[in-house]
Amino acid sequence: MALDEFFKLIDCVPTPIFVMDVTPGQLPVYAHYNVAAREKTGRKLEDIVGKNSIEVFGPTFGAAACEEQRLTILHRKQREYEYEIPLKDEIRIVRTTMNPQFDAQGNVIRLIGNPTDISIEWMAQSAQTKLETITTEVEQFIAMAAHDLRTPMRNVLSLTEMLEEGFENHGDGKLELIKLLKETSEKSMDLISDVLSYASTLNLANTHTLYPLQKMCANLMEVLDPHGKHRITATDITLSGEKNVMQIVLHNLIDNALKHGNSPKLTLRCDAVLLGTSQIEITMRDDGAGFDNPGKLFLETGEFLVDSGYGLLAVRKLVLARGGTITAFNDPHTGGSAVRFTLPNKAVTVSKSLKPFEHDHNPPSAPTPATALMHHPVSGG
Numbered sequence: 001m002a003l004d005e006f007f008k009l010i011d012c013v014p015t016p017i018f019v020m021d022v023t024p025g026q027l028p029v030y031a032h033y034n035v036a037a038r039e040k041t042g043r044k045l046e047d048i049v050g051k052n053s054i055e056v057f058g059p060t061f062g063a064a065a066c067e068e069q070r071l072t073i074l075h076r077k078q079r080e081y082e083y084e085i086p087l088k089d090e091i092r093i094v095r096t097t098m099n100p101q102f103d104a105q106g107n108v109i110r111l112i113g114n115p116t117d118i119s120i121e122w123m124a125q126s127a128q129t130k131l132e133t134i135t136t137e138v139e140q141f142i143a144m145a146a147h148d149l150r151t152p153m154r155n156v157l158s159l160t161e162m163l164e165e166g167f168e169n170h171g172d173g174k175l176e177l178i179k180l181l182k183e184t185s186e187k188s189m190d191l192i193s194d195v196l197s198y199a200s201t202l203n204l205a206n207t208h209t210l211y212p213l214q215k216m217c218a219n220l221m222e223v224l225d226p227h228g229k230h231r232i233t234a235t236d237i238t239l240s241g242e243k244n245v246m247q248i249v250l251h252n253l254i255d256n257a258l259k260h261g262n263s264p265k266l267t268l269r270c271d272a273v274l275l276g277t278s279q280i281e282i283t284m285r286d287d288g289a290g291f292d293n294p295g296k297l298f299l300e301t302g303e304f305l306v307d308s309g310y311g312l313l314a315v316r317k318l319v320l321a322r323g324g325t326i327t328a329f330n331d332p333h334t335g336g337s338a339v340r341f342t343l344p345n346k347a348v349t350v351s352k353s354l355k356p357f358e359h360d361h362n363p364p365s366a367p368t369p370a371t372a373l374m375h376h377p378v379s380g381g
Contacts, residue, residue, distance in 0.1 A: 003032075006019075007032045007034075013036065014036055015114065016116070017034045017036070017112065017113070018030060018032065019112050019113075020110065020113070021110060022109050022110060027053070027066055027069075028053075028066075028111055029050055029051055030049055030053075033048045033049070037115070040088075042088040057086060058086075061084055064084070072100055073100060073111070076102075077100070078100075079098050080096070081096055081098075082094065082122075083096075092117050093122040094117055094118065095116050096113050099111070099112050149188075149192055150189070153185060160178055160185055164178050164182060207243075209241075210238060210240050210348055211246070212237070213234055213237050213239055214236050216243075216246065216250065220250055220254055221254065221268075224251070224254055229264065229265055234271075234272075235270065235271055237347055239348065240346040240347075242322075242344075245322070245343065249282075250282075252314060253315065254284070256337075257286040257336075260289070260291075260292075261289060261336065266287060266336075267286065267287050268286045269283075269285050269286070270284050271283045271285075274347050275342060278344055279343070279344055280343060280345040281340065281342045282341055282342075282343070283338060284338065285336060285337065285338035286338075287334035287336040288336040288337060290330040290335055290336050291330055319341050324341055325341065326340070326341040327341075328340075
């Protein structure tokens with residue numbers, strides 16, 4: 001095909017295309033700028049043909065284009081690069097795909113480029129990077145503020161407990177004020193603990209280790225329920241995955257259940273179901289009062305209120321960041337709350353039964369029958 005016919009053909013293409021002639025020892029010069037490219041730049045064909053990029057776009061922008069053309073000739077293969085260029089009195093970001101053409105002796109004689117305006121994409125990426133930077137700074141500030149507040153708030157709580165102990169009630173409302181101060185201090189301490197828990201997820205290392213789910217639940221209950229008032233059962237399965245992530249998620253879900261279950265003796269249940277070979281579905285449920293707080297709304301929509309708790313913010317952030325899903329609902333069997341989430345994990349060993357245990361180190365002699373088979377969820381009840 002003759003060059004004139006080729007130029008006429010690419011003039012029919014709706015995307016910008018340019019052709020450059022390559023002469024050894026000289027800068028490549030434009031042989032053709034198709035109609036779409038001329039419309040994009042606002043330039044006439046006679047102002048471009050026979051000139052190099054510096055002559056067309058000036059030394060500030062043209063030099064960068066000439067360097068990319070030189071590298072394409074040097075490497076003798078298709079290249080893609082981005083640079084700034086003036087288009088209709090406006091500086092835009094352009095991504096160009098350039099292909100070299102060769103003669104019979106293998107010399108580069110021509111360059112064919114396909115520029116695409118990516119200014120909107122670039123600005124979006126820049127704005128996203130800026131937003132992430134600001135978000136990180138805000139999160140770090142919140143974490144530091146929470147850390148600094150924890151000690152004085154703990155002191156306030158200790159003082160209110162000292163005041164309450166042995167305080168003689170004269171019916172003048174002072175004891176009620178002390179109790180109100182104590183309750184407020186406890187809630188503040190819970191919120192600060194949640195903030196610090198969330199902060200611990202910001203730079204969590206992506207390390208995979210083996211861990212038994214049942215033992216993890218038992219250890220968490222020993223910490224969160226040291227007096228052994230409540231009980232938990234879990235699927236007897238050993239997983240391979242991000243142990244720290246699973247531990248933070250379960251810690252916050254168990255803690256949320258104990259705080260809002262409104263029951264002196266809760267029974268919690270942690271059911272694990274394999275989804276394929278590399279993902280696990282966990283359902284944490286209880287037989288308490290069920291969801292009647294902002295936590296359920298937040299887990300499903302991300303609409304954060306202070307009452308939602310920073311702990312649940314950590315849960316949602318960790319799960320979604322790893323491509324998982326999370327949903328909250330009231331269990332139809334127990335009437336209590338239930339949270340179901342998925343995380344990347346592999347099963348190493350799986351028991352054929354769900355063995356209940358109690359975190360006071362006194363497990364029952366015979367396991368309660370259940371249907372915790374490998375690919376089947378455990379029925380509630």
